[in-house]
Amino acid sequence: MLLMECVLHLYVSTVELSLDSPLNDRKKKDAVKPSLSAPAASVASSSSKAPSKTLEELEEEESEDKFDLNISVTNPEKVGDGMNAYMAYKVSTQTSLTMFRSKTFTVRRRFSDFLGLYEKLSEKHSQNGYIVPPPPEKSILGMTKVKVGKEDPSSAEFVERRRAALERYLQRVVSHPSLLQDPDVREFLEKEELPRAVSTQALSGAGFLKMLNKATDAVSKMTIKMNEQDVWFDEKIQDVENEEQHMRKLHVMVESLVNHRKELSGNTAVFAKSVAMLGSSEDNTALSRALSQLAEVEDRIEQLHQEQASNDFFTFSELLADYIRLLGAVKGCFDQRMKAWQRWQDAENMLQKKREAEAKLLWANKPDKLQQAKDEIAEWEAKVTQYEREFERISATVRKEVIRFDKEKARDFKRQIVKYLESLLNSQQQLIKYWEAFLPEAKAIA
């Protein structure tokens, strides 16, 4: 299949290919990515209403017509009781890719399964410089509430938040061309029963970040003064650091926005009630009715504010949180490259030592040990070659990954803005309807 060939080519070189489809002629200028984000655009998630296809989605679908993989995470269900209870999610896949056994299939997974998937992927691919998407945060408080059976809006919100995060996580994994080929991913999506992932404690959200930070600390403590041949990497890591800082700041602001909206929603509800009471005490019939109508309008506006708060949250707050974690993973790649460089340098040093040792033996004229020395030199020469090649390969991968990541990021954010605007527009149109309905009531007061 054309896609597989593309992926294979990409693995070996950094040449970008464009899919040869007439529909893509207008996109020929853009380097079209086998890195696909179509699943994210056209996935049906349980929380959104059936969206009419936006222009964006149609464009993407046209260009990705050879790749078809939709994933949704739905139906969170509590399994079991008490502290051993857990949430099981339905993971549904729709695809035309031949690497899967069927076109549509569904499995049930729990949170630790997702963490287990991450652990496997990270083990295999991080050291090669791949950006492995990090899993959603683990939350002891959130989960405990759910386990204990607290049926309040905050638990429902927590479950929804997690469901959405798990869905985004899977979408990012499958839109990575190399990760998609990993049999563990296929197994995760297809296999009926997965063995329980046990060692996921260290991989929870906070644990993950801690691990990354430790790794970065360890690397910096090694005082690696990397002789950077390619200044691109130096500049890029700086950009990544800056960007992470900015996103953290933005995240704080969005949280503030969400909270204010929630507050507004609460205040509007209280106001609506006070107007309702005023209306029911009013003698003048028309005024009384107008005030009651007003109370109803305000109630509906309160609902709009709630939805908009949720919109703010899921569109931006979660997006920023995801990217803060992703940028952590990007930094991890750079660290892996550093490690590879260090390994190479250490091998070079070792080779140098062996050569010196050989020279010493030659001078001391000890022919019996000479063969061993020569063997060791050969061994280390091979290692140096191997590590150098690995370093070059990892450098190429990191570079490619970062470029792909940047493109993906721009597309992701753009998509979210469009979604946000659509929701804003919808709210405004609702508001217009409410005001237009109220105006005659106000005019009817006599």
Added chain:
Amino acid sequence: MEVSSAEAALSVSASSIRITDVTQDGDVLTFAIASQKLNSSAGVCVFRIYEDFDWLQQSLFSQENLPGLQGIIFPPLPSKALPSQSNTQTKALKQLGFLALGQDWQSYCKALEFYLQQVAAHPTLCKCKALDSFLINSESPGKQRGRKGIFNRLSQAVEEMRKESHKDVDNFFQNERNKNTNLAALSKVATEKLLDVVMTEQKLALACGHFATSLHLCVNQDDAAAVAFSKVCLKLSDVIEAVNRNFEKVASNDLSTLGLGLDLESRYQEAEKEMLFRRTCKLIELETVKKGTEKAKASKREVIERFHSSRVNVLKNFLIGWCELQLNTAKEFAELYSQHLEACRNMYSE
């Protein structure tokens, strides 16, 4: 011979009264009041400070030999504004409620303007010479702190007596008192709750502003992908800026119409309460002198009825104004968001 105040009529048109400007000098606010003369096209403009308004109100209360004065529901005068720097917004809000909000004392001026219009439109009060003098004399009414009107004298005199529980002999008025007490409390609550809503809307606007500005931090022109991302961030910044302006507009609409209206309603309920209180005091006075209940016709039902129809009308106009403003704002921003959406969809992310 002096023309009795009962005969003098107002020489300007009530509906033309406007407060056109306000200046602040330290603690003192000076208002420019303009009005149109009735029998010519000439306009008049005078400058007044709050004390002058107070003088006017006191003069209205203390008109002598005016039958039925006690039965009048006096248009309520807003409290004095204290614009000094040490006055925090919380203090100002406590004192003036809605009128403390809004830029450059807009709401406050509107309330004062309304007060003057109501006095000028009142069939009895418009004849008061003090009003005419207030509106057309270039010199301010002077620092005459007039005699305290009947209103103050009476309330002070009977303060010790428990007048609230004193039932009215007339059912109509007793009902009216009950309704008034109820409505006064409810409209006060509604005003406060709307104030909370407006404050939160303003907070939201501010938060949006910060968010929009911070997005500019992400601009980075290093390479093609960074440029694309920067474009996206700047676009988002524009959108959030629009949301900011939206909230500001909505809050301002709330302030200038419904907020003002509810505040006025609240103060009018208080004014009616004062009137009914005066009636009760009169009743008590009469009963102690045993002059019979016929004299208790100090208030007329028509006054009450007229009060209500005028009140309802005022509220109606505010509600219509509010609805229309909010509708226009919603349409304006729907259009703006629609444009942004179009622009976003067409934006290439590379």
